[in-house]
Amino acid sequence: MADEDDEGGEGGEGGGTGLPASLEMAWGLRERPGKGPRPTLTLPRIVETAVTLAAGEGMDAVSMGRVAKELGVSTMSLYRYVTAKEELYILMSDAGVGAPPALPPEADGWGWRELLSQWAFDQRAVLMANPWILRIPITGAPVSPNQLAWMERGLAALADTGLGEGEKISTIILIGGLVRNEATMAADMMDAIVKSGVSPDQVLGQYVRTLRLMTGPDTHPAVTRLLESDAFTGSDEPDFQFRFGLNRILDGLATRVASGRTDGDPGPGPGPGPRPGGV
Amino acid sequence: MADEDDEGGEGGEGGGTGLPASLEMAWGLRERPGKGPRPTLTLPRIVETAVTLAAGEGMDAVSMGRVAKELGVSTMSLYRYVTAKEELYILMSDAGVGAPPALPPEADGWGWRELLSQWAFDQRAVLMANPWILRIPITGAPVSPNQLAWMERGLAALADTGLGEGEKISTIILIGGLVRNEATMAADMMDAIVKSGVSPDQVLGQYVRTLRLMTGPDTHPAVTRLLESDAFTGSDEPDFQFRFGLNRILDGLATRVASGRTDGDPGPGPGPGPRPGGV
DNA sequence: CTCTTCTGTGTAAGTAATACACAGAACTAG
DNA sequence: CTAGTTCTGTGTATTACTTACACAGAAGAG
Incomplete structure (x- = not known):
């Protein structure tokens, strides 16, 4: 596995963008x-x-x-x-x-929360319609036209929040990650269903059954409580996990926006007070 | 599913766990x-x-x-x-x-927020110490001993929040995803640095320079604002992004816990009010 | 002692990415 | 028009990887 010659790495000539x-x-x-x-x-x-x-x-x-x-x-x-x-x-x-879809006309009066929420749902819809995208590992920061267009749209949603630029991009990355994670899990599930040929409930049921065999109230009390609940069986809300995560993030963001804080302190580290993180 | 000869896909005999x-x-x-x-x-x-x-x-x-x-x-x-x-x-x-590290003695009086924060920081420390883990694609739900031990620890942190079990596991997945995403981005960055042989600032600088060439105030106003800020240059807080994301999630979770809501409604969909999601 | 089961192994098939050099096309300079 | 330049598509070959299959021999069971 020889490495490249010097030259940074990327393509040689062209517009001097450093891009291939x-x-x-x-x-x-x-x-x-x-x-x-x-x-x-x-x-x-x-x-x-x-x-x-x-x-x-x-x-x-x-x-x-x-x-x-x-x-x-x-x-x-x-x-x-x-x-x-x-x-x-x-x-x-x-x-x-692709390019981010046009906003609906009524979006004119929307605040950052609605805009950002729409952004997340739009992105998710694209990924779920093209699940193969999720199988492409992310190699670096976005540099392609449409990726940047989505980034622009996301940042724009936060324009009048008063957040610092560092906080904005962090937020975009945070929510973008959520979307991708959730979509990936859904796609994995779909793959498992297709491969095994059984229903979603059966896949989940098999997983629960397996966990029951490895865990118990002594070694895994919290997991046991989870398995005994209807969290896995009640599949009434297919979007639950995604919506829950997104709304928690938006809630937390709302707190931040309302507090009027900008950059500076992102919040405390682990444990109460300033302690160096574990391990 | 006691009987089978085709037997779905996984291992043949053994403890009937369905595991290889x-x-x-x-x-x-x-x-x-x-x-x-x-x-x-x-x-x-x-x-x-x-x-x-x-x-x-x-x-x-x-x-x-x-x-x-x-x-x-x-x-x-x-x-x-x-x-x-x-x-x-x-x-x-x-x-x-590995197994999750023991909690510090003073953790006795901790609430869910401190416990969960410590959990996230601990997990992140492990991934940053063993970045190769991040290169292994996730294939399915966790079934190995240590993975489950971490899951147990995470769920346990939420034990007395009053959240429903579905909310707890969603939270664990949400924060676990955040940790993995952030650690992966850090590892990608590290790889880019090693491969190109230049400093982190130079890598970031090159990225900013590239973006400047592709974007402009007309087509990408929000990105332009970002590039003109010191968000990329001010590397005072290396952990900023992770801490910011984590604390926003914890804030949002705090809101939820305080509200006393359990399962049920995860929160609204995109846009204001109940509207079917975009695209 | 024989049989069964499980071990490590060699061989080979199938797939994949990509370096390299060559024949020929299309344009440009004279 | 001609020669030169540059770019095209291609065949060949290298390297590396996963894994199916069958076989020789070890170790315990009866």
Whole structure:
């Protein structure tokens, strides 16, 4: 596993953005040099093909060879458009999330809470409609057009909260993480259901049954209480977990906004008072 | 589900837990049948070797072949102890997180907030000390001993909050997700620093410089405001993001606990009032 | 002592990412 | 028009990885 030469790492020339060529392409910088033979493919077509494949057969089906076959070209030709598989993944992600949807007209009078809530639900809807996105590991900070558009929308929702910029971006990351986590768990569940061929209740039931065998009131009193409750059986509110988490965060944010505090102290560390954290 | 021959997917015999053999072993069920030749290896030794490797060279270095080589055995011999690589990963995770540390003596008088905060900080410390754990994708609900011990500890912190069991587990998942997200971002950053060989400030600076080129006050006003602030440069508080997120969640939880509400309504959906979510 | 069961192992199949060099296309400079 | 330049798609080959399968031999059971 040799490492790159020096040069920071990322792509060589281009607009000096430090981004790989394919991403500069996605931003509309860098047009095609009119020199060589006309390309058979285009980046959008490659990405679209890969996305279709991912949507249809899951992310596991997306290999360079497979995408190339789908396009009717050789595997290596893809590397004329993308320098590594991971780069294709980034472009797929960007295409998959798309641009954030327009706000409904009545959003005019909304405050930050409604805007942020809508932002979270919109994002979640996109992820649940394209679960393969969740199988692409996040490699770094967002740099693609649509990802940044979502970030813009999120930050904009917090514009008039009086929060500091550091707090705003922290909030966006916090809620974005929540959305992704919850969507991932839902997708995992869905996968388990599909793979085992049984119903959601049965999957959950099997899990509860397994836990019952490993735990007991002596060693795991709190878990036992959980298992004895109807928390797993009562599936009346499928969104419960997501909505609960989101609303707790929004509540906490409301406290902060009302307090008029900006940056500075994020809040105490572990335990009561200032103590260095455990372990 | 007592009967079966197709048997869904998981392991065949054993304690009827539905868990693979290696995991039952980790729970102490299932002892070695005294029949065949004495095994050269033990599961703990394999896991320990893999963990050492992961800690030293990163998760990428952990392949079945490499672990076997490290142990001085053939690749295939590992499959006598583990049915798939993913199973080894689960065991590595469990070993990596270890048992939750003992609470400090003064924790006796702590309330749920302090207990939960300590829980989060403890978990974060473990992940930051063993960042390779973060490279193991989560495949399903926790079933290994230490994972469950952490879950027990988390639920126990919420014991006297009056929250419903569904709310408790949602809270644990929420905060667990936060911890993992933040630790993963920190680890990603660390990786970027190591790979590029430059300082954290330079990595952040490069990112800001890149964003400046793609965004502008017209298309991305909120992002522009962020970039013009000192949110990225002022690295006075390295923990800021984590503490901010955690304390916002705890604040929101405090509101909920004080309100005396239990299960039932997790809170509203997107937008003001009951509206079906967007897109 | 024989049988059964379990061990470690070699071999090989299948998949995957990607480095490298080459033939030929399309444009540009003269 | 011609030569040169640059860019295209491609075949080949390398490296690495997971895992199915069958076999030889060890250790206890009867």
